[in-house]
Amino acid sequence: MARRRFLIAYDICDPKRLRQVCKTMEEYGERLQYSVFTCDLSRTELIRARAQVEQQMNLSQDSVVIVDLGDVDSARFTFIGQRRPLPTHGPKIV
DSSP: OEEEEEEEEEEEESHHHHHHHHHHHHHEEEEEEETTTEEEEEEHHHHOOOOOHHSSTTTOOEEEEEEEEEETTTTTOOOSSOOOOSSSSSSSOO
C-alpha cells in the first residue's frame, strides 16, 4: 500500500486532551516540533489516526491540521538551525 508523508500540527486547549493527542501522534509519526509531527502513512493508517485524535479532541475548542506533502520520496524539508529527524518508514504503533 502506498504511503504518503503528512505534516500534522495541533493546538489542544486542555492539558489532559493534549497528552492524549500527543501520545497518539507519537504512535504514528516523528515529532518535528512541540505540536508538529511528520507521519508516513497509508490511507488506512491516516483514517485510523484521524479517528483516534477526533475522539480525544473537543471539536469546539481544539484544532488539528493535516497537510498532505505527497509521496514519501518527494516531500522536501528545509531546516534552519538544528535539524530534526524525519521518519524513515511507517508508523511505530506499539
